[in-house]
Amino acid sequence: MAERILVVDDEPQITRVLRAALSAQRYDVRTANDPEEALRLFAEWTPDLVITDLVMPEMTGVDICNAVRRAGSTPIIVLSVREQEHFKVEALDAGADDYVTKPFSTQELLARVRAQLRRAPERSSDESVTAGDFHIDPAAHTVTVAGQSLHLTPKEFDLLLYFARNSGKVLTHRALLTAVWGAQSAQQPEYLRVFIGQLRKKLQSASRREYIQTEPWIGYRFLPEGESAG
Secondary structure: OOOEEEEEOOOHHHHHHHHHHHHHOOOEEEEEOOHHHHHHHHHHHOOOEEEEEOOOOOOOHHHHHHHHHHHOOOOEEEEEOOOOHHHHHHHHHOOOOEEEEOOOOHHHHHHHHHHHHHHOOHHHHOOOEEEOOEEEEOOOOEEEEOOEEEOOOHHHHHHHHHHHHOOOOEEEHHHHHHHHHOHHHOOOOHHHHHHHHHHHHHHHHHHOEEEEEEEOOOEEEEEEEEEEOO
8 A cells, every 4th residue: 555645835836746756656645735624634534644844824834743743653744945943943843753945856855755654664563672760662652761651752752762772872963863863864963952952851850860961072872770860
């Protein structure tokens, strides 16, 4: 069965181009030029991936991200002409998995689509991980820290799972970006800054311990037993 992709953009020309490019790769594609229509299609059709523009009348791509995230972990790629970091951070913070700046090449977008669709089913097939204060169940998408349940966004969950599988090791920025967002994101460190910051706050609120150490200029180290928060 072809994987389903929902494309949301208020410019009909863009949705036509993306429909043609994605359909040529044998994806099942539906498009919406109105965000409300997009959310109706999302609820009725349950796509495997959502591609949405960031700036639209009445409802933004961030609003789309928030609505999709309330429903589950469907991968989201945001498209935007805005290159400034704070726009990327806002979209990622709302649950986007990737951010592509317009104009972009069709081949680049297709590579990012393939990367997101490859990673989506992996969460349900991985075995549980128990390390220190943590128990992580990828199939159920649940995390407990020192016995307390923790709610994470899909990308926060993927990041924590990768940390837990590599406890105690120094993980470079490139390694983390490639493992969680794909090779095409290896040069976009703002992804890490956003998600590491969010993950640290949630972990500390659950246990008042620090689990993620910064290794200056290199990356991060995950300590599953944690250290007392200063």
